[in-house]
Amino acid sequence: MDKTAGEYHFTRLDTVVFGAGKVESLGRELSRRGAKRALIVTGKTLGHSKLLDQVKDAAGAALAGVFTGAAQHVPSQTVTELVAEARRVGADAMVSFGGGSPIDTVKNAAWQLIGGRAGSRTIDFAGGTAEGVGGGEILHIAIPTTLSAGEFTPAGGVTDESTKVKGGVADPRLQAKVVILDPALTLETPAWLWASTGMRALDHAVEGSYSTRHQLVTDTLATKAIALLSAHLLPSLQTHGDDELEHRVQCQLAAWLSIFGMSNTRGGISHALGHQIGPMWNVPHGITSCITLPHVMRFMAGVAADRFAPIADGFDVRFDARSPHSSAIECADRTARFIGKFEVPSRLRDVGVPREEIARIAGTVLEEVKRANTVGADVTLEQLVGILDAAY
CATH class of the missing domain: 3.40.50.1970 (Rossmann fold)
Incomplete structure (x- = not known):
């Protein structure tokens, strides 16, 4: 043991x-x-x-x-x-x-x-x-x-x-x-901004879970953050009065839990992509998470499916530790469906990124991925460009 x-x-x-x-x-x-x-x-x-x-x-x-x-x-x-x-x-x-x-x-x-x-x-x-x-x-x-x-x-x-x-x-x-x-x-925060930053919080929780630096405390926080966002983000945009305020404060607590361990786990590929997509093409960081997260999760399912247990728990997805890949893919699909419930872009083409330019950020992203060292396997420029192509 x-x-x-x-x-x-x-x-x-x-x-x-x-x-x-x-x-x-x-x-x-x-x-x-x-x-x-x-x-x-x-x-x-x-x-x-x-x-x-x-x-x-x-x-x-x-x-x-x-x-x-x-x-x-x-x-x-x-x-x-x-x-x-x-x-x-x-x-x-x-x-x-x-x-x-x-x-x-x-x-x-x-x-x-x-x-x-x-x-x-x-x-x-x-x-x-x-x-x-x-x-x-x-x-x-x-x-x-x-x-x-x-x-x-x-x-x-x-x-x-x-x-x-x-x-x-x-x-x-x-x-x-x-x-x-x-x-x-x-209450004055635009719906698209509230929803997309909720996906940013989801991104924190997910990438903290499959980081090589994950541990019991960060896994526990991530699971609860995912569950709270799943339960309260959509109602926070569909209700009014005291109910809306309660759903919103639950989302705020989820955001807190999602990132509270991140100084320990650090970010992954989705965060590194977002850090460069955002300023290069003037895309809000919440929107970058809506675009990149499901594709990075599918990539990580091939690298570290065994680290998806806290994510599966948060989404209430059955996780089989003996054969985790299918559960990890289901978590990625569940994330994509969750994003699809909101009026937010989910593709690079939707935010005006020119297809011929998407590879220009790959080198800077790779540098950050290597510094963070959270994937647990070597990542190549070609793989990063492949994720960007899938997100296009």
Whole structure:
């Protein structure tokens, strides 16, 4: 019998507040950490929403300003602008409000504000679990309005506008200290964005499960995340009133569970593809998961079908450990059918990616796949191009 052994590294997140109306706790969370100059960071859409007023009111006397320049895929220029604004207002805290874009913009700005160098061309999330990292920190409180779940990691992506290649930063000090999950603040999130970021959360859970670094804790979280998304994502878009809020907070909890172990498991091929498809052809990351995940799952079924047990459990698919391949394929098919229930693109052609260009990202994707080292087998450029062809 094999010996069980391993390690699980926690992030520096210390509080998650969840439930309708919980945005009101923002002022308390700032006060108890001594923050007196909080800068709210969001994008243009929420910057013109009445929901922003709720966040500003909740910040109370600690509010120092609002930055509305966060943009999709985190162009490096927006990070530069946020760093300048944070210095101008003397910010001792930043409150990200929105999806993954403002959240990652804050992480990258915080990285520079504590002395880190800008402009990484690679995404290596190993830095998120580095031990013995000290020095200054910028208090980050995240109030997400999508299900992409970047608020739960100490890593953030950033795009080089000149090359459209996405890199990123990862450091334990970049982890949001507080996450406030208030479903009432998600009601203006477009249905396509809510659904597609729900698939991003599903992508986290799936790729954490079949990662070579998976373990009991991450498997358990992934199974529950998949089950919650299966039960609540569609109703969260079909109900109203208190029922809608309850379905939405369950989806938010699923997003939390989906990624909470990812600093340990790291991402797989679907994540690496999404990191480059997104900025190269201006495709939202949630949509990239809708397109790539079933095809990557079919590939992984041929590599590591035995690691699909937590996924099967989440989808309520019978899993035969003695002959796991058919169960793994059924999980991939179940994922494709689940995505098909929502009005989201599921092919590269649907989002305007030119077929003759799809191979151009394969080299960068392969570099990230090799660094992550989660597949458990060598992956070739030809195989990655094959997955992209299947997704076309």
